[in-house]
Amino acid sequence: MSELASPQLSWKENKTPVSDRFDDVYFSADDGIAESLYVFIHGCGMPEAFEGKNAFTVGETGFGTGLNFLLTWKEWREAKTDCQLHYISVEAFPLSKEELAQAYQTFEGLDEYGEEFLKHYPVNAAGFHHIVLDEGRVKLTLMFGEAAEMFAQVEGEVDAWYLDGFAPSKNPEMWRAEVFEQLGRLSKEGAIISTFTAAGFVKRGLQAVGFEMRKRNGYGRKRESLIGALKVSNKQLKNKWYFKPLKSFVKQKIAVIGGGIAGALTARRLLQDGHEVVIFERNDQAGLEGSGNRMGLIKPRVSLDRGFNIKAYLSAVSFYDNLDIDVWKGPRGIFELAKDSADVLRHKMVMEKNILPSSEIRHLSKEEASEMMGTEMQGGGLWFPNAGYVEPSNLCQALTSKMDIRTGVTITKISKQDDQWQLLSGEDIVFEGDAVVMATAGENAALNDYCDLAMRARRGQVSYVKATKQSEKLKYPLTGGGYLLPCVEGEHIIGATFEHWKDFFEKSYTEVTEVSHEKNREKLKTFFPDMEFEFICGRASMRAMTPDHNPIVGPIYSKDWYVKEYSAFMHGPRAKNFAPAEYVEGLYVICGLGARGMQTAPLLADVLSSYIAGTHCPVENRYREMLHPARSLMREIKKAKP
Incomplete structure (x- = not known):
């Protein structure tokens, strides 16, 4: 997740951005907009190419200033099409938000688009960044990193390609055979490809991966440029047991079971995709179970592997910042205390390895932390300036307030009749439609007859304690083996316990216990060892965990089919x-x-x-496979223990 190098920007005649690293302009100094329209947008047949399609995907090598994206977005919107626009672009040397804003001052007619895009522009961190615009109908996957490496992590199909890196003579890495191979792999049959260059090795390289290329008139001072279409597709699947089906997008009638944060946000996304969505929630309102705590932290779990959690954290901060609901509570920022020597070493390594961009993390000494937090800290630690906390239950209710949500309905059975899914509540059929999403935490086993999802129940109790004269000075949430929130109306929230629980369906976990209060008291002693707190009450709920601590997201599979097809996997992935x-x-x-x-x-x-739509996944394929519902079964098959 380390930051990428700068393109070393300068300006030609104060209006055209130039990369001093590559000694090349980002677009034509004569008329960059006209050049982009001719070579890329109109060259690939837009906006007519949107006609008759429910979704259209553009791929691009070299995001640069984002000019091509902004123009494509504008062409799409002005076409007033029902087609969704998906855009995948790569950039190894990203510009800063300030540099983009300066470039946009010269983009005539794009003010509205540039301003909106900059609200969502990601921090400088390697990897995929998923940006959703225009009420969910425009989706940009912006990949920061080397082109061949980034495209190798994409699973999807592209309708049109813009090859717009710096000139081949200036940036040969962007025009390598390895990049061309990825373009061929990701292209639909008939996909259009257009570029400003007419270099012979580019033409031959694209022909080698199945494109039929020809020359046409170039723009402006360029005599010729290349354009082509994919005629021969040669897709090779890896890790077939985690295969992601690609299909034409079709609007569907979908039921979401569960009104917690997972169900509420899934329903929101599916509605924005154009589906008809109904939520079924067994309680009298959304967000009363695992998503029912007063407060929930949005804070990275920093580890040295730069894993999915950090990616999800950066995405969540941007999402909540741009949500049309007032989400954040209290001032932004969370401090993680180094409670022992192991934490001190881990924090040191996190900072040395640039696990997070410098804008997202800072190390504080004990003195700096005490000043920042408003009261004496027991040591130094990590400061996350953009972290914060939200009210989970209220957020779930706000998200679902304008949705079709059926509360007080307990789904007891899922069945399929012909091509339609049915949901039953007792003897009553309460839904018939095309698809069902189970967002029921650890209770999926009661509804899923097809496979076993490896789940673990972990009870968590938070305690509400009276603030002291010293603790009420705490300005920001304090974490480190637990968490303590600043006082509200004279009370702190301290938590949460992490207790093994045998059965999701055994509901006595909701009882608040003194034993769990005592565990939270020990957490308090980590933060304020000499301070006594009066415990008032608390709340207990259940976490649904997996053995590898990663969520489960994707299609349900048949265990019988998997075991039959992949049993030879125990002999290795090349066994058959x-x-x-x-x-x-x-x-x-x-x-x-x-x-x-x-x-x-x-x-x-x-x-x-993306699974339901059949479009490309917004995260790297290695993370998609890490989240796959069948991953635990495949591990068991490998060990010959299905």
Whole structure:
């Protein structure tokens, strides 16, 4: 997740951006907009190409200033089409938000688009960044990193390609055979490809991966440029047991079971995708169970592997910042105390390895932390300036307030009759439609007859304590083996316990116990060892965890089919020519979000929607496979223990 190098920007005649690193302009100094329209947007047949399609995907090498994206977005909107626009672009040397804003001052007619895009522009961190615009109908996957490496992590199909890196003579890395191979792999049959260059090796490289190329008139001073279409597709699937089906987008009638944060955000995304969505919630309102605590932290779990959690954290911060609901409570910022020597070493390594961009993390000494937090800290630690906390239950209710949500309805059975899914509540059929999403935390086993999802129940109790004269000075949330929130109306929230629980369906976990209060008292002693607090009451709920601590997101599979098809996998992935995974058509799951559902749910909802739509996944393929519902079964098959 380390920051990427700067393109070393300068300006030609104070209006045209130039990369001193590559000694090349980002677009024509004569008329960059006209050049982009001719070579890329109109060259690839837009806006006419949107006609008759429910979704259209553009791929691009070299995001640069984002000019091509903004123009494509504008052409799409002005076409007044029902087609969704998906855009995948790569950039190894990203510009800063301030540099983009300066470039946009010269983009005539794009003010509205540039201003909106800059609100969502990601921090400088390597990897995929998923940006959703125009009420969910425009989706940009902006990949910061080397082109071949980034495209290798994409699973999807592209309708049109813009090849717009710096000139081949200036930036040969962007025009390598490895990049061309990825373009061929990701292209639909008939996909259009256009570029400003007419270099012979580019033409030959694209022909080698199946494109039929020809020359046409170039723009402005360029005599010729290249354009072509994919004629021969040669797709090779890896890890077929985690295969992601690609299909034409079709609007569907979908039921979401569960009105917690996972269900609410999934329903929101599916509605924005154009589906008809109904939520079924067994309580009298959304967000009363695992998503029912007074407050939920949005804070990264920093580890040295730069894993999915940090990606989800950055995505969540951007999502909540731009949500049309007032989400954040209290001032922004969270401090993580280094409570022992192991934490001190871990924090030191986190800072040295640039696990987070410098804008997102800072190390504080004990003195600096005490001043920042408003009261004496027991040591130094990590400061996350953009972290914060939200009210989970209120957020779920706000999200679902304008949705079709059926409260007080307990779904007891899911069945399929012909091509339609049915939901039953007792003897009553309460839903018939095309697809069902189970967002029921750890209770999926009661509804899913097709496979076993490895889930673990972990009880968590928070305690409400009276603030002292010293603790009421605390300005920001304090974490480190637990968390303590600043006082509100004279009370702190301290939590949360992490207790093994045998059965999700045994509901006595909701009882608040003195034993759990005592565990939270020990957490308090970490923060304020000499201070006594009066415990008032508390709340207990259940976390749905997985053995590997990663959520489960994707299509439901048949265990019988998997075991039959992949049993030879115990002898290695090359033991036979395995078939691509088959799934239970129209049945999906999002669960196992654990203690970080508020943080992971926004991005996970986008991942799930890509399965249902058949479009490319908004996260790297290695993370998609890490979240796959069949991953635990495949580990068991490998060990010959299905």
